[in-house]
Amino acid sequence: MNNETVIDEKALNDCLDEITRALLKADVHFDLVKNLKINIKKIVNLDDLAAGHNKRRIIQQRFSPCRAIFNELCKMLDTGKPSFMLKKRKTSVIMFVGLQGSGKTTSCTKYAHYHQKKGFKPALVCADTFRAGAFDQLKQNATKAKIPFYGSYMESDPVKIAAEGVERFKKENCDLIIVDTSGRHQQEASLFEEMRQLAESTKPDLVIFVMDSSIGQAAFSQAQAFNRSISVGAIIVTKTEGAAKEVVRLVRKVVATKSPVIFLGTGEHMYDFEVFNVKPFVSRLLGIGDWSGFMEKIQDAVPMDQLSELLQKLSEGKFSLRIMYQLYENLLNVGPISQIFAMLPVNSAELKPKGDEKESWFKIKRYMTMMDSMTNEELDSTDPKFMNESRVVRVARGSGRQLRDVMEMLEEYKRQAKVWGKMKGFLKIPKKGEKSALSRNMNPQQMSKVLPPQMLKQFGGMGGLQKIMKQMGSSEDMMGMLGNMGGMDQ
Numbered sequence: 001m002n003n004e005t006v007i008d009e010k011a012l013n014d015c016l017d018e019i020t021r022a023l024l025k026a027d028v029h030f031d032l033v034k035n036l037k038i039n040i041k042k043i044v045n046l047d048d049l050a051a052g053h054n055k056r057r058i059i060q061q062r063f064s065p066c067r068a069i070f071n072e073l074c075k076m077l078d079t080g081k082p083s084f085m086l087k088k089r090k091t092s093v094i095m096f097v098g099l100q101g102s103g104k105t106t107s108c109t110k111y112a113h114y115h116q117k118k119g120f121k122p123a124l125v126c127a128d129t130f131r132a133g134a135f136d137q138l139k140q141n142a143t144k145a146k147i148p149f150y151g152s153y154m155e156s157d158p159v160k161i162a163a164e165g166v167e168r169f170k171k172e173n174c175d176l177i178i179v180d181t182s183g184r185h186q187q188e189a190s191l192f193e194e195m196r197q198l199a200e201s202t203k204p205d206l207v208i209f210v211m212d213s214s215i216g217q218a219a220f221s222q223a224q225a226f227n228r229s230i231s232v233g234a235i236i237v238t239k240t241e242g243a244a245k246e247v248v249r250l251v252r253k254v255v256a257t258k259s260p261v262i263f264l265g266t267g268e269h270m271y272d273f274e275v276f277n278v279k280p281f282v283s284r285l286l287g288i289g290d291w292s293g294f295m296e297k298i299q300d301a302v303p304m305d306q307l308s309e310l311l312q313k314l315s316e317g318k319f320s321l322r323i324m325y326q327l328y329e330n331l332l333n334v335g336p337i338s339q340i341f342a343m344l345p346v347n348s349a350e351l352k353p354k355g356d357e358k359e360s361w362f363k364i365k366r367y368m369t370m371m372d373s374m375t376n377e378e379l380d381s382t383d384p385k386f387m388n389e390s391r392v393v394r395v396a397r398g399s400g401r402q403l404r405d406v407m408e409m410l411e412e413y414k415r416q417a418k419v420w421g422k423m424k425g426f427l428k429i430p431k432k433g434e435k436s437a438l439s440r441n442m443n444p445q446q447m448s449k450v451l452p453p454q455m456l457k458q459f460g461g462m463g464g465l466q467k468i469m470k471q472m473g474s475s476e477d478m479m480g481m482l483g484n485m486g487g488m489d490q
């Protein structure tokens with residue numbers, strides 16, 4: 001549009017056609033693209049603009065493709081209905097339902113564990129007497145997470161077990177009692193009848209429907225069928241790792257049931273569980289990053305004083321091998337590496353060791369073993385030249401690795417030092433109740449360095465960013481806008 005001499009209907013249409021083609025090529029659903037085009041045309045109504053107006057500027061102001069796509073995607077995935085809020089020290093009974101193998105038992109434990117970390121006192125009740133081994137599975141998971149559980153090998157009536165379990169944990173003042181129910185291969189009348197009876201005896205405050213992300217087209221009909229039998233209040237989608245597009249399709253379908261998706265299962269382990277919030281999810285999908293999600297994960301895994309110290313050093317640009325070690329150590333506790341790096345508001349590919357998930361884990365472990373053979377002086381130095389040849393030879397020998405492995409690790413260190421160097425001065429230590437660790441006082445040059453490249457491109461490069469920041473008055477407003485877009489600062 002910048003190259004057009006006259007901004008008229010044709011120029012706008014050409015611009016929109018180009019965006020439409022790009023979206024369709026990127027596999028965005030036709031309906032979404034069509035609606036997006038209609039909505040943009042409504043926002044930018046050229047006929048309404050009196051002569052003399054700078055149409056180019058008005059279009060640029062009113063319509064940023066990145067923002068419009070972001071907003072449309074959020075609208076599409078949001079039920080607009082808040083999910084049930086648990087309260088500490090007030091007993092809530094939560095019942096999990098779903099088809100066989102959808103991940104109910106696993107999600108029950110993840111849900112309990114998530115809330116246990118937030119200060120709740122959870123308990124698990126196994127009301128699945130249909131599948132042999134279900135109680136053992138729950139028992140094993142609960143023991144691992146140190147969560148009290150209830151079930152029976154002898155009793156075959158799930159309703160009786162559920163009622164007894166809920167009663168017992170109410171007496172023990174548990175504020176979150178989770179009832180795991182049985183699944184079936186298909187939606188069967190017997191399954192729905194059992195669910196109804198269980199709900200009658202335990203009076204759940206919330207029924208969570210667990211759904212496997214690979215369910216595809218059947219998602220809506222299945223969610224609706226469960227909803228008809230028992231009032232489903234929320235949905236958990238499991239097995240979502242590496243399936244972002246499937247999640248979008250599925251959430252789009254179930255939005256019509258008005259039950260909000262509240263968590264995503266992202267693997268088999270306890271920590272592989274993420275709160276589903278539309279804005280940060282879409283941010284990540286578009287590669288904008290999810291700073292708040294990153295901070296939440298990090299704050300869960302890293303003690304606050306250690307985190308403050310880490311951020312302090314990073315903000316001062318003091319990136320040593322010890323910091324790289326600490327970051328790795330903490331990341332290994334947090335969850336899948338690709339997900340963690342995708343949350344960062346910088347180009348994640350720059351920070352993540354190259355390779356797939358498994359390769360990344362092995363690389364990180366290997367780097368850490370080599371760093372274990374380093375002296376304190378070596379670990380704390382911020383000068384890459386400090387690691388001279390004799391030091392490299394010693395570390396290789398000490399860790400039982402090849403010289404080239406040590407060199408590779410040092411190259412990785414230099415690469416990361418460069419990326420974190422760009423963040424110098426932007427990171428601030430979050431105070432209590434404050435979510436962001438990004439400083440608000442950035443000039444366009446600094447801002448351009450922390451934005452992911454595709455977003456900077458959307459703003460029209462450095463020139464475009466400068467203009468937008470000027471129009472918005474300050475980097476603070478800009479950060480606010482990015483926050484609204486769910487990107488960096490929520």
Ligand SMILES: Nc1nc2c(ncn2[C@@H]2O[C@H](COP(=O)(O)OP(=O)(O)OP(=O)(O)O)[C@@H](O)[C@H]2O)c(=O)[nH]1
Binds near residue numbers: 098102103105181
């Ligand atoms: N990859 C991956 N696997 C998962 C996830 N959630 C559950 N699983 C696996 O899916 C399988 C079935 O999970 P369960 O929790 O036993 O499923 P269920 O719905 O309780 O099964 P039934 O009790 O038979 O109805 C197990 O192997 C889990 O480890 C997830 O988010 N990602």
